[in-house]
Amino acid sequence: MTLQGILTVAEQEFTIRIRAGRWRWLLGAWFGVLALVAALIRLATQTVNGGKALDKGVVVYGGLTLLVLGLALLVVPTLSAQSVNGDRERGTLATLQVTRLTAGDIALGKFAAAWGTSLVFLALSLPPVLYAMTQGGVPFGRVVVVTVVVSLLLGSVIAISLFLSSALRRTTTSGVLAYLVVFALTVGTTVTFVLALALSTEHYVQTVPGFCPDQPVTTPCPTETLTGQRARPDRVWWLLAPNPFVILADAAPQLPPETAQERQRRLALEQRGVNVSNLRDSDPLGGLGRAVRGAHKSPGSSTGSPVWPWGLGFDVLVGAGALWLTARRLRTPTRDLPLGQRVA
Amino acid sequence: MDGVVAHGVRRSFGPVEAVRGIDLTARPGEVTALVGPNGAGKTTLLLVLATLLVPDAGTVSVAGFDPVTQADEVRARMGWAPDVFGLYDNLTCREYLEFCGRAMKLAHYEARAAELLAQARLAEKADLPVHTLSRGQKQRLGLMRALVHSPSVLLLDEPASGLDPRSRVELRELLRLLAAQGCAVIVSSHLLADLEELADTVVFVDQGVTVGEHRLDALPAPALRTWRVRALTTPPLLKALKGTDHDQPTAAGVDVRLPSDEAAADLLAMLVGKGVRVVSCQPVGGQLEATYLELTQ
Numbered sequence: 269m270t271l272q273g274i275l276t277v278a279e280q281e282f283t284i285r286i287r288a289g290r291w292r293w294l295l296g297a298w299f300g301v302l303a304l305v306a307a308l309i310r311l312a313t314q315t316v317n318g319g320k321a322l323d324k325g326v327v328v329y330g331g332l333t334l335l336v337l338g339l340a341l342l343v344v345p346t347l348s349a350q351s352v353n354g355d356r357e358r359g360t361l362a363t364l365q366v367t368r369l370t371a372g373d374i375a376l377g378k379f380a381a382a383w384g385t386s387l388v389f390l391a392l393s394l395p396p397v398l399y400a401m402t403q404g405g406v407p408f409g410r411v412v413v414v415t416v417v418v419s420l421l422l423g424s425v426i427a428i429s430l431f432l433s434s435a436l437r438r439t440t441t442s443g444v445l446a447y448l449v450v451f452a453l454t455v456g457t458t459v460t461f462v463l464a465l466a467l468s469t470e471h472y473v474q475t476v477p478g479f480c481p482d483q484p485v486t487t488p489c490p491t492e493t494l495t496g497q498r499a500r501p502d503r504v505w506w507l508l509a510p511n512p513f514v515i516l517a518d519a520a521p522q523l524p525p526e527t528a529q530e531r532q533r534r535l536a537l538e539q540r541g542v543n544v545s546n547l548r549d550s551d552p553l554g555g556l557g558r559a560v561r562g563a564h565k566s567p568g569s570s571t572g573s574p575v576w577p578w579g580l581g582f583d584v585l586v587g588a589g590a591l592w593l594t595a596r597r598l599r600t601p602t603r604d605l606p607l608g609q610r611v612a
Numbered sequence: 613m614d615g616v617v618a619h620g621v622r623r624s625f626g627p628v629e630a631v632r633g634i635d636l637t638a639r640p641g642e643v644t645a646l647v648g649p650n651g652a653g654k655t656t657l658l659l660v661l662a663t664l665l666v667p668d669a670g671t672v673s674v675a676g677f678d679p680v681t682q683a684d685e686v687r688a689r690m691g692w693a694p695d696v697f698g699l700y701d702n703l704t705c706r707e708y709l710e711f712c713g714r715a716m717k718l719a720h721y722e723a724r725a726a727e728l729l730a731q732a733r734l735a736e737k738a739d740l741p742v743h744t745l746s747r748g749q750k751q752r753l754g755l756m757r758a759l760v761h762s763p764s765v766l767l768l769d770e771p772a773s774g775l776d777p778r779s780r781v782e783l784r785e786l787l788r789l790l791a792a793q794g795c796a797v798i799v800s801s802h803l804l805a806d807l808e809e810l811a812d813t814v815v816f817v818d819q820g821v822t823v824g825e826h827r828l829d830a831l832p833a834p835a836l837r838t839w840r841v842r843a844l845t846t847p848p849l850l851k852a853l854k855g856t857d858h859d860q861p862t863a864a865g866v867d868v869r870l871p872s873d874e875a876a877a878d879l880l881a882m883l884v885g886k887g888v889r890v891v892s893c894q895p896v897g898g899q900l901e902a903t904y905l906e907l908t909q
Contacts, residue, residue, distance in 0.1 A: 272717075273715075276711070276714045276715055277715075280700070280703075280711050283702070283703065283707070284700050284702050284703065287702035287703075288702055355698075358698035359694070359696055359697045359698035360697070360698040360699070360700060362664060362694060362697075363692075363694070363697055363698075363712075363757065364715065365664060366662050366663060366664065366687055366690075366692050367687060367712065367715035367716050368684060368687050368688060368715065368716055368717050369715050370684075600663060600664050600665075600683065601660070601663050601664055601665050601666045601679060601680055601683060602664065602665055602666060603666040605625060605665075611659050611664050611665055
């Protein structure tokens, strides 16, 4: 496997991809939708509770980011889910396999082309993001982290889809399965978590200090025993971890607290009778992130711990494993051939 | 030895035994024809030689290397053109060949692509998308892909299918030229008349086994060969042919099966002697076809 080989395949795939579809229209529509949504959120936050809203960028950016991730998850399976078996159907895979390119070159080259395409989509979301930043409250660090996390998540989904295309004979089957993977990662993890949370409910017995206001302080007050039911999210939080939205929200750095300067500005406005809302408190990413961390804590502790390192680690590892398996399936000469699959 | 040596190759797909013991030798500088009915295992054997399939048993050497354990060494020296293949429709001919050259790690892939385009008479189409090519032109482009790295072993699976007569002649000339340059060429084909003018050696396979390997100039004489006799008027001919193994007359003449050239000469003399006005008397199909029909029942 060489960088040269990977680049040869990637460049070729990229060229074919760009010439094949109506990319200009697709990319234009993508950009248009994002710009429109950014503008609509901005308009919706023009006034909040009949008063002035501060840091509107937080909501514009949060909404935009979740939308970008959601739409991108719908787009990326198509970039690789028919890559290998499609080539097989068109009769172009075997002629590639008898060249001096290795199976790794082909797998990584195809992955690089698809991932690169998804990054083009991501790059097109940057102008609306920059606009959101001008609306206040969005730290630069958050944009960097979110962009990196989204690219890694898209890469994982692309790698899994690529593996499906190498493992399944029919392009329609691998296409549908790739979407099911996205569904499982998003809706599936959430539903499983909610169901598991119900199952995790336990009966608890807790002794608490008693309350005896009438007794003298010197006499020890007998303790009381409380019993009840409680859910144990700390036991099932990991079911939610691979969810791309959870990872994204949790990985996004929390917003800094209000500075003294900002506080003064707010108070000055309020003194003039203006109803001020700081939209930092309505941060979509931060809210989701805090909720998820709340699940990842033991009943005793007050603060939750981050979920995203586990989730992102899991997704990226699965993606890397999928790439490795793809390369294995592309290796020739072949010993075992799935029933009905042609070599060439 | 360079070239291709395959011995006792076996390969099955699940319960189907596609190749059950094929032996084949293809020497450098020669064209070796691989001939047999559909499903005889020709394509499977070529896939084994082309480093795509691991044989279940047998020994194989391509250009002096083992296609299973030394696939890269084989690929650097072997060109393979399958019977059915795809081209990247959105690339131009030039881009396609340049990509193939890069995949073969050629340093001067641009020059090589231009050279091959000229050789395939596709120079005018060089910058047009591949999907604008005719079937024969695509076939030629596919062949050029297999030649991009100047291989010393060339494996062609039905290269002439879909080619017009002129292209077939050109293909024949190209393959002869490559052989003359020292390439070991293996051609699987059903076009026996073409092969007769092209091949040095012919390997017959049937139901997954080699049933004969012959130099073309020393083909075993078939037991019976069909001769077609045509006369000005058919009834006297049929009358004279009474007692011989012959078919119903057609517009082309009457087919008679004869054991040897001597028998044919005798028959002709007899017909002329009996006053039948014979216009022509010639063997039907080449000798290769006759041998093929005999070996693959």
